[in-house]
Amino acid sequence: MQSSSKMSEAVVAGADAADLASLPVPGHFPAATVRDSDVDIFKDMEDKDVRKSLFVDQVPMPELAPDEALVAVMASSINYNTVWTAMFEPLPTFQFLKQMGKRGGWEARHDLPYHIVGSDASGVIVRTGSSVRRWKVGDHVVVSPAYVDEQEPDTHRDGMLGEGQKAWGFETNFGGLAHYAVVRASQLLPKPTALTWEEAAVNPLCASTAYRMLVSDRGASMKQGDVVLVWGATGGLGSYAVQLVLNGGGIPVGVVNSEAKAEALRSLGCEAVINRAELEEGDPTLLERPDGWKKMGRLVRSLVGEDPHIVFEHVGRKTFAASVFLARRGGTVVTCGSSTGYEHLYDNRYLWMRLKRIIGSHGANLHEQFEVNRLITRGHLVPALSKTYTLDEVGEAARSVQTNQHIGKVGVLCLAPGPGLGVTDPQARARIGERRLNMFRA
Known part of the structure; x- marks a missing residue:
């Protein structure tokens, strides 16, 4: 019109x-x-x-x-x-x-x-x-x-x-x-x-949200050398998150769902890329189960040699339990949304016994x-x-x-x-x- x-x-x-x-x-x-x-x-x-x-x-x-x-x-x-x-x-x-x-x-x-x-x-x-x-x-x-x-x-x-x-x-x-x-x-x-x-x-909206989540002292306070797992790494939030991690001397591990997106992510300078389609092998519920969390954890360590200091979370129900598991001992899950659902189930033992933190971040x-x-x-x-x-x-x-x-x-x-x-x-x-x-x- x-x-x-x-x-x-x-x-x-x-x-x-x-x-x-x-x-x-x-x-x-x-x-x-x-x-x-x-x-x-x-x-x-x-x-x-x-x-x-x-x-x-x-x-x-x-x-x-x-x-x-x-x-x-x-x-x-x-x-x-x-x-x-x-x-x-x-x-x-x-x-x-x-x-x-x-x-x-x-x-x-x-x-x-x-x-x-x-x-x-x-x-x-x-x-x-x-x-x-x-x-x-x-x-x-x-x-x-x-x-x-x-x-x-x-x-x-x-x-x-x-x-x-x-x-x-x-x-x-x-x-x-x-x-x-x-x-x-x-x-x-x-x-x-x-x-x-x-x-x-x-x-x-997206660049500032990612900044507060990662860089601000009100978010995860990312430092040089931190390994940061970024879900949806070529999406609106994730694409800025990857840039901020690289600018701050961190090590991004980007998660995408296709090879085309994986190539786009590599062009940003992200060397550690996980294609969920290859990881899941036709099982879209894999990352909602402990066997899937452990499989992804092994893959992250094979790519960067250690577990994430920070998990950049905005997907919600389908990934949140994996995020809590994947963050290292003393690590941080920072979340700003739940595009796949707001009601999250996760194993709280991995949070309290391994001294992890969940930070809510908004805008x-x-x-x-x-x-x-x-x-x-x-x-x-x-x-x-x-x-x-x-x-x-x-x-x-x-x-x-x-x-x-x-x-x-x-x-x-x-x-x-x-x-x-x-x-x-x-x-x-x-x-x-x-x-x-x-x-x-x-």
Whole structure:
């Protein structure tokens, strides 16, 4: 669904701040939505195909709160939380929106019969609320998905600990898979100047989540020489995790499910690669049993000579028991999700008797986001973009992630008329190199 306004045309044309400030914002705009009326469409269905529940609708422009900015979204990306939203699992996200609505004030806007999804974005600020100080119209930005309440005491200890912390575009409305998005000023970071819109858009959620899990002192505090087992090592989270392990002097052991993904992983510089298809030999339940854990443990030791110091876990039910077993004595399992199920069964003897730790990790606070953005800007982390869709194709884009047919991250062009746009520092891009920047698209 294509839609145009004078503001949208000006943004695409690269208009300056004065022109953007003088133009009216559109009354409606295209956005990827799920609908409250559809929450039961997958009842008793085994394949909850998100192409049946994701739509591109014309939605009204919301009013802007004093601490918010309106971003004209040039590009966004698909994260697994968008897949969850579109499947209405583990519960419909309209419950989150209704809870926000009950708090009243500006939060009442979020309780709508449609949910604009998307937890990543790159774009241009076109309006700022009256209390926004550090950002102005015309700034090129990327959006952190950490939506926090700055008036909560715990937020000032760690933005992810406040009771009001939410995942933008998943637990809030007005997300990034749209022509315009409403964000809090505390979500904004400068767009890396060497990157295209779509390259910049795919990083914030996954790169920062992996950083907090591995590098931050609130995560596993990885050190030089640590062996790190990374499940799904060519996925959105895993592809950044492998880069962070290599950058920090660690030894990644990447787990993938095909030879094509194994080759992609080796191109990143990961020498120790486990192809689950070869390990399981046709038995997809192998890693849910002790004999499978032990077989994988032997394989890890044959590749790197020792057990993992850290296991990077986000798969959930199908791998969690193996993760607890595989971590070395005194080792750490750090987890941020459960894409195969939230209810985990594991043998607790391997945890308590071998003094292991399980660390729960969720998103990243603004300082962690800033540190990751700095690494990306300097070219020390490269975008995991593998394929780009248009907003009209958002259902297909989400389906590719739902069925695990992708590697890295899947980008979605929103206002950007095509790929390859948005680079404002060609020299910095040349220093990083096109080969590295296109590594996941090769």
